[in-house]
Amino acid sequence: MKKRIVLIGNGMTGYKFCEKFVASSLVHEYELLVFGEEPHPAYDRVHLTSYYTGTVPEELLLAPAGWYAEHGIELRTHERITSIDRNSKTIISEKNLSYSYDILILSTGSSAFVPPIEGVEKKGVFVYRTFDDIDKIKAYIPNAKKAAVIGGGLLGLEAAKAVLDDGLPTSIIEFAPRLMPRQLDPQGAEILKSKLEEFNLEVMLNKSTKCIMGNGSVQGLEFNDGSKLDTDLLVISAGIRPRDELAKQAGLEVHPRGGIVVNSKMETADPGIFAIGECVVVHNMVWGLVAPCYEMAEVLVQNLQGDSKEFLGFDLSSKLKLIGTDVASFGDALVEDKNIKTIVYENKARGIYKRLNLTADGKYLLGGILVGEAEEYNMLKQVVNNKMVLPENPEDFILGARGGEGAAGISVGDLPDAASICSCENISKGQIMQAIEQDGAEALPLIKKCTKAGTGCGGCVPMLDDLLTHYMKSQGREVRKTICEHFNYTRQELYDLIKVNEIKTFNDLLATYGKGSGCELCKPLTASLLASIWNDVIVKHDTIQDTNDRFLANIQQRGVYSVVPRIPGGEITPDKLIVIGQVAKKYDLYTKITGGQRIDLFGARVDQLPNIWEELIDAGFESGHAYGKALRTVKSCVGSTWCRFGMDDSVSFAIEVENRYKGLRSPHKLKGGVSGCVRECAEARGKDFGIIATDKGWNLFVCGNGGANPRHADLLASDLDKETCVRYLDRFLMFYIKTAGPLTRTSKWLSELEGGLGYLKDVIVKDSLGIGEKLEQEMKELISHYQCEWTTVVRNEEMRKKFRHFVNSDQIDENIKYVPMRGQKMPAKV
Amino acid sequence: METQTITEVKEWIKAAAVEDFPENGGAAVLINGEQIAVFNFTNEGRWYATQNQCPHKGEMAISRGLTGDSEGHPKVACPFHKRTFSLEDGKCLTDEQYQLKTYPVKVENGFVFIGIE
Ligand SMILES: Cc1cc2nc3c(=O)[nH]c(=O)nc-3n(C[C@H](O)[C@H](O)[C@H](O)COP(=O)(O)OP(=O)(O)OC[C@H]3O[C@@H](n4cnc5c(N)ncnc54)[C@H](O)[C@@H]3O)c2cc1C
Ligand code: SF4
Ligand code: SF4
Ligand code: FES
Numbered sequence: 001m002k003k004r005i006v007l008i009g010n011g012m013t014g015y016k017f018c019e020k021f022v023a024s025s026l027v028h029e030y031e032l033l034v035f036g037e038e039p040h041p042a043y044d045r046v047h048l049t050s051y052y053t054g055t056v057p058e059e060l061l062l063a064p065a066g067w068y069a070e071h072g073i074e075l076r077t078h079e080r081i082t083s084i085d086r087n088s089k090t091i092i093s094e095k096n097l098s099y100s101y102d103i104l105i106l107s108t109g110s111s112a113f114v115p116p117i118e119g120v121e122k123k124g125v126f127v128y129r130t131f132d133d134i135d136k137i138k139a140y141i142p143n144a145k146k147a148a149v150i151g152g153g154l155l156g157l158e159a160a161k162a163v164l165d166d167g168l169p170t171s172i173i174e175f176a177p178r179l180m181p182r183q184l185d186p187q188g189a190e191i192l193k194s195k196l197e198e199f200n201l202e203v204m205l206n207k208s209t210k211c212i213m214g215n216g217s218v219q220g221l222e223f224n225d226g227s228k229l230d231t232d233l234l235v236i237s238a239g240i241r242p243r244d245e246l247a248k249q250a251g252l253e254v255h256p257r258g259g260i261v262v263n264s265k266m267e268t269a270d271p272g273i274f275a276i277g278e279c280v281v282v283h284n285m286v287w288g289l290v291a292p293c294y295e296m297a298e299v300l301v302q303n304l305q306g307d308s309k310e311f312l313g314f315d316l317s318s319k320l321k322l323i324g325t326d327v328a329s330f331g332d333a334l335v336e337d338k339n340i341k342t343i344v345y346e347n348k349a350r351g352i353y354k355r356l357n358l359t360a361d362g363k364y365l366l367g368g369i370l371v372g373e374a375e376e377y378n379m380l381k382q383v384v385n386n387k388m389v390l391p392e393n394p395e396d397f398i399l400g401a402r403g404g405e406g407a408a409g410i411s412v413g414d415l416p417d418a419a420s421i422c423s424c425e426n427i428s429k430g431q432i433m434q435a436i437e438q439d440g441a442e443a444l445p446l447i448k449k450c451t452k453a454g455t456g457c458g459g460c461v462p463m464l465d466d467l468l469t470h471y472m473k474s475q476g477r478e479v480r481k482t483i484c485e486h487f488n489y490t491r492q493e494l495y496d497l498i499k500v501n502e503i504k505t506f507n508d509l510l511a512t513y514g515k516g517s518g519c520e521l522c523k524p525l526t527a528s529l530l531a532s533i534w535n536d537v538i539v540k541h542d543t544i545q546d547t548n549d550r551f552l553a554n555i556q557q558r559g560v561y562s563v564v565p566r567i568p569g570g571e572i573t574p575d576k577l578i579v580i581g582q583v584a585k586k587y588d589l590y591t592k593i594t595g596g597q598r599i600d601l602f603g604a605r606v607d608q609l610p611n612i613w614e615e616l617i618d619a620g621f622e623s624g625h626a627y628g629k630a631l632r633t634v635k636s637c638v639g640s641t642w643c644r645f646g647m648d649d650s651v652s653f654a655i656e657v658e659n660r661y662k663g664l665r666s667p668h669k670l671k672g673g674v675s676g677c678v679r680e681c682a683e684a685r686g687k688d689f690g691i692i693a694t695d696k697g698w699n700l701f702v703c704g705n706g707g708a709n710p711r712h713a714d715l716l717a718s719d720l721d722k723e724t725c726v727r728y729l730d731r732f733l734m735f736y737i738k739t740a741g742p743l744t745r746t747s748k749w750l751s752e753l754e755g756g757l758g759y760l761k762d763v764i765v766k767d768s769l770g771i772g773e774k775l776e777q778e779m780k781e782l783i784s785h786y787q788c789e790w791t792t793v794v795r796n797e798e799m800r801k802k803f804r805h806f807v808n809s810d811q812i813d814e815n816i817k818y819v820p821m822r823g824q825k826m827p828a829k830v
Numbered sequence: 831m832e833t834q835t836i837t838e839v840k841e842w843i844k845a846a847a848v849e850d851f852p853e854n855g856g857a858a859v860l861i862n863g864e865q866i867a868v869f870n871f872t873n874e875g876r877w878y879a880t881q882n883q884c885p886h887k888g889e890m891a892i893s894r895g896l897t898g899d900s901e902g903h904p905k906v907a908c909p910f911h912k913r914t915f916s917l918e919d920g921k922c923l924t925d926e927q928y929q930l931k932t933y934p935v936k937v938e939n940g941f942v943f944i945g946i947e
Pocket of ligand 1: 010155246279
């Protein structure tokens, strides 16, 4: 019989142990039973904020729920262990069940530290650590007008930014005289503070909270200096507290400041009990980042197998994510010593601060701080960790050449093979190069899949990119997302070439910039670009369109097409409804209401399309562009005209916006929505752009998605008047059209956009690139060229002729057959 | 070496006038009750013909596919699920199990003729 390992805690460290366990020889000797208190299997806590902004839990799981059983691990989630009996080697769970173990491992992590402030039990006070915490905050947000976050450290800033982006004015309260006191020096912290203030985050320093005011629920804070702050939502992020309660109860040694004490082999004083992760104190400290925790899991697996390995401490460099500006500190960031040399670069106007600490002889880098711009972070961290000798002018690191290639003369190529590139998974440069060179992992997703590098915090991804580029260059190759073998250009380059050279046809483009005859990739792409740039009638370019665009209808089973007239905002008169019914009846079309609030007519033969459309157009309909990579619908709720909750007239606004952008061609389809209040009946945040009425105006959300990869849209700007809202939309859509890759939806585009949402806001709202007016102008131009494609076709005999099945016969395609279904027809199987 | 079976053309059937076909694209013709896809590579001055039915799901759609080339070899992509086929020998380039029947084409006096075995 196998012996049994019981693992308490299915968090990030616990999962890592499982993963290393199944890959080790331990599987032959032991069975593994895992307990998790949370309802979900282990998830990526580091990216908790993306759960906040709408990523579904499944996407954040470290392994799918079925993975454990598939690997012979028994996982019991939602079952907290309440005590350990070391004599009988058993544990007891909250369900009063007991389980025996041969080896017990504690990976209980930590909880958010909540200082004993008067009033912390009030409604509206939260921490920021688990899915459950986030659910509670989200549920409370609609009741709140103003938020505060206690704690100006790494996590507090992240939480504050998330709540702010959700639409609440937010203040950060820090006890110390500066933000991120453990990572930044006063100068760096000051720059960060002014950066955050630019985003409208209020920063309050030197504040110690005396009590949380309010009657039952939080209404404000009172500080020791007598001052007060109004707030109705409070997030406490004042540090972490290792969960050592089980160990304490079992009589194991815990640190006076919290944490299960283990030695460098992860052993407690009980030879049958080990502990790993954020719940332990080793080398006299708690290691509150995932990389060292993962390393502990590795150390333990090795030791249990009988190999000897020790946890020797870990690099605690960190880079802040998701707060709209870059902040990083690495190595010895804060040393104050006469015997070292520091180089400082500060640009207050641009909000940049950089500091490097060097040895007195200037040969080695000890550490440093980067605020406002941190592209060099990965490289500098490598230089410190690998004790690389600095080049002659180390200041070039923070002043001159940047990026993976040759920051001050050191490039990724110079790193030793042993350099740890991905610290979360502990993957060295050598391993990555092997995957690229020998296993052919010549793209980022392949490298991730092959080596697991970049799958943790994601911080090393730019460096993976650099390694790949470096390798490709060394082979005389390039990594550029060029379109296909016929055009050695990216979509954006082609966009510019077409525009600048006023190219109007695919043939001209191919003759000037391409080769061969083109293909199914570059033809529709060019069609889309020509349409996005000139908004010309696409039927003129029919043979380079995907079939849907070629016949201005969606191809369906058996080669028949569907017809979708535009119904802006989903509003339709009874008379027009009757026309649709009559047309459908006459041509025997199957009718169905779509998800975009309009009516789809299925089963039209290609030769029927012009006749059907002629009748619809005569009744006042226009093309709905359901077939195009173009604006589809702007869905609306009924809004204030009828709904008792409505803040504003969402239907009128939806119609206005849909009519403004109808026919707009883009890299992929575009959908919008307008809701009359936060209840969001139009599901606007699941769209590429969503507009939601508030009591002060309109909130504009962007880059949401439904479909296969659902994502809630992010707030771009709040409380706008209609005019400004439309202006920002103009800019946003035009910026997307100009810069996105082919067939890239807005949500994917944003996730790949360097600088993310913060950058997008800068460009659109603050006009940081100074292109706002130009974008608006270009949009105006496009809109002015709009024409209903179907109207153009039905009024033109030559174009109508393109809609027939055979060019040598008027016979219809006999392959099309139907069978009846619920009083309508459906295509018969081939 | 691959062997190519040269089928003897028994009959050239007049399909339609050149201008009935789109430039650099395809169209279907009905010949002896059979649907045939004809492709006009205007830029190269070449013509190809294949069966119109896609062997993947049996859709009558090859003529509506996008044409182009892969390293100089002419091809067409079925609009349904983007299987691509060589227009030289009808082989499916993305999935070996499929094959299109091809037909010889000639142009005379402004008319397109399809060769039938
Ligand atoms: C918002 C946020 C952002 C972060 N960002 C970063 C970052 O950018 N970089 C970085 O390196 N780190 C970051 N961290 C820290 C990182 O998430 C932790 O270091 C890591 O999660 C520690 O893993 P763990 O498994 O030790 O603890 P946890 O992930 O906390 O897991 C412990 C699990 O054990 C369960 N448990 C506890 N007691 C019991 C019991 N008695 N019975 C059953 N189950 C129990 C808990 O419910 C929990 O699920 C971040 C953390 C947060 C909250
Ligand atoms: S979103 Fe608000 S205004 Fe619109 S229908 Fe729902 S409750 Fe009414
Ligand atoms: S969900 Fe799938 S089957 Fe349904 S309409 Fe969309 S693509 Fe077709
Ligand atoms: S029917 Fe042609 S590819 Fe599927």
